[in-house]
Amino acid sequence: MDTPHQVSPAVHRRRWLILGVLVFSLIVVVLDNSILNVAMKTIATPAPTGLGASQSELEWAIDAYTLAFAGLLFTAGVLGDRVGRKRVLLGGMVVFGVGSVLAAFSGSPGELIAFRALMGLGGAFVMPATLAIIVNVFERDEQPRAIGIWAGSVGLAIAIGPITGGLLLEHFWWGSVFLVNVPIISVALIGMVLLVPDSRDPAPGRIDPTGVLLSIAGLVLIVYGVVRGGQLADFTAPAVWSTIVGGAVVLGLFVAYERRSRHPALDIGWFRNPRFSAAVAVIGLVFFALMGVTFFMVFYIQSVRGFSPLQSGMLLLPLAVAQLIFAPRSRLVVDRFGARAVCTTAMLAIAAAFAAFLLLDETSPLWILEALFFLMGAAMAHVMPPATVSIMQSLPREKAGSGSAVNNTFRQVGGALGVAVLGSLMSSVYRGRLELPARAPHEAGESIEATRTFAERAGPAGKELMVHADSAFITAMHVTSLAAAGTALLGAVVAAAFMPAKGRGPKEPERDREHAPATRR
Template sequence: MTSPAAAPDRRIPEHVHRRRWVILGVLILSLLIVVLDNSILNVAIKTISTPAPTGLGATQSELEWAINAYTLVFAGLLFTAGLLGDRLGRKRTLLGGLAVFGIGSALAAFSGTPAELIGFRAVMGLGAAFVMPATLAVLMNVFERDEQPKAIGIWAGGVGLAIAIGPVTGGLLLDHFWWGSVFLVNVPIVLTALALMLWLVPDSRDPDPGRIDPVGVVLSVAGLVLLVYGIIKGGQLADFTDPVVLSSIGAGLAVLAAFVVLEKRSTHPSIDMAYFRNKVFSASIAAIALVFFALMGVTFFAVFYTQSVRGYSPLETGLLMLPLAAAQMIFAPRARLLVDRFGNRATTTGGMLLLAAMLGAFAVLDADTPIWILEVVFFLMGAGMANIMTPVSVVIMQTLPREKAGSASALSNTFRQVGGALGIAILGSVLSTAYRTHIEDELVLLPPGLRHAAGESIEATLGAAARLGPRGDALVGPANDAFLHAMHVTASWGAGVAVLGAIVVALFLPGRGPEPGGDGKEEELVPTGAQDATDSADSADVTRKRG
């Protein structure tokens, strides 16, 4: 607790400082619905892939788009949303984002086709883009610098709570209601968050906000959509030399290259490339992208492993994922203690290597592997994540000054979402290609017109087998074997990406470093030296002495 003598050093108004922890709780509730939605969807994707009336009969590529429509709109608008929050006020953008997210959730619940679901998920992504950066920006403006690492750790723990609640809630809803209930459940949470936000959360804004860059926003979203479309289409066809695939990927890369050139030359860029002159900042952003690339790509197939191969229900699948969430809730708020003792570099590198090992462990899971082994893998994955996300989030948020908190948060979340979207697209395509290659010879039982569609995923094969009646039983075993083979290949790719992330943070993140002067001054917008960034990230060691 801050002593009376230290009170004059505070730049947070006293009435806000007194209720800062309650405000943090409201921010976590707002964050919950953004994360909750994806974690609920994780256990529902198998149900949505089944034919009507149980589901929508979505193919694997449509399922990937149901996830990525949300993610790409979210990622493409995050930085602009952060700038709008800095300009218009973080509280306003939070309220508006929550309202749009709630409307999108209600519409998604009553989708009649996979295409409608994809469209309404994009609306949800639009709302979420205004919620996520604003929560962290408000946090940075209601907590003093010495309490920010602890507050960010609790904020990150809220992500773990959402991951815990989501699959179990989704499983319960799917056991008792139709698939759309996993989206409709967001509505009462949104209404509660809106009421508490209006009552408790103060507004804040940047006194010198950046200008909005509509051309940059359009280019970034278009480039990402074209790139991801080409990658998913390549996996669907199991042919990355197809002209449509090559032209989509090439066009996406060209548009993204044009976006980077425009941002460098623009006087009001969507993403200020000057931030990336700092190697520590760039490494932290890259670490977030690589973590979520590997994690989202691998966990996408975990639901099919537990439900299709192992035969667990959606609720049981949700319960199986609890160790991952529990580990994040336990370790995220305590990660700062490891940073204090070992430094950012050692803590984050250790977390990356642990995550890589656990992703690699999926490559040895089989149809009859004892389920407790999967539980240990999930728990250690969560522990690794907690000791990555908290340290790098603190480094990123404390590298930029307080008034740029919206921009810093938006950048962090943009790269997290882009990394996750590319992970689902690329590793999902690896999964599809490996599965089709392994199952093709077994599909001779099917009519020629059904073979291509049946080879896209294990659910497609099992659905085709069910239509054949008793003759289709011969496909069940080969389908399981082909999926396990594809899962092992994909997990190895994911582990390799996580190892790459470990190398990046080991080379560029600051260690413990010498103690900074502790004068409490903000860093410059983009520190020019590595030691400046080290001081920024490790300033909690000294500033805590103020209390």
């Protein structure tokens, strides 16, 4: 009888140290994005304080990273399975570090967007490798706990990022929020070389450049069209809908090509498993809603309520602390009630938290905001670990890199589209509610920061304009939060219909047992 895959005794003994190194590597990738959220208001400020970035440029500073990340994840996962996940992880960290240094010294929003894309390229080779290595150094019964810690580290990064960013912005220039990555990356690289073992697929496929190019083109076209629609406040414009439709067609070609390819970047056959598909969909939907909400909440806290970047980071702590507390323990709840009940309830809680943003206005007590952040964090902590475990345990270990790539692709694409769609919705509603003076330029209504910049130069009339701008922003925030709540409700429906119930978790993949002798080291 074939025996299950076993981890070598030497690797098994140091598995928790290996997990610590991998978590440290993951933290630097997540840390950068959480820092950027706090720094967006500063970057939007005209030079020399910031770069004078517009609302659309801020969105692209986020989406350039995410699109490069998501577009290359398929290749990163396949390459890790083929040449070794440790090598891919080391290379990705180096590229991410170089991109961080270049981003720190950007001279324009365009340069920042380009260097953020380079960072995304590096990140694409980091995140899937960390999860794939975890699956290969932990036995199956310990994987839920390890993955829970891996997911909980995201909460730690969310907590550290805004506070670190706030402290840096109070004492240094905006570029310091990227330069801080360098010492973290240096420590992580040393730990990887000394502790992390290498692993690979004994029967890997070839890299699929055609599939990668099609996926990148399709995603860029769709997100660009959505962002442009928000800028114009008109999604019926030919330049907008034609770009979105073109992106959808390209992604359709991507799926058709992958189905016929002998060595696809994405094995479409995996999606025939409803549990796999449901987990992927839930992850994409929850990050669509979360990233879109996070994008506008920074402006609510800093622009409408007037808090500093450091104070903004402190106010986000409940969201991060809740994830840090509950994510490593979510497996206990799943063991008792099943992934379906846990994920469905958590998605309903996320939807309720987003809907409760209707309670927020220009003078709302801060405890309401803090309670909502804590509820969001606790709910997220009961969605991501079980959904990730469901994905990874639906596939054999030798395909851990590719499976991790799928998990993170839908997470990042969901986040990118959330920022684009919900950001565009917010921009459209804000423009529709704001009444600018006749002499105001069109750009003054693009975002609340653009309006504030114009109002500061408008004299006494500017104060009255800002009162109207704050009111228009609150209305736009309420509409956008309801859209996010609707997205979370859709995720709850998917989880309730297809996630595994108690006692019906995924069985050990057949190929995992077949390749056990080859993968044992």
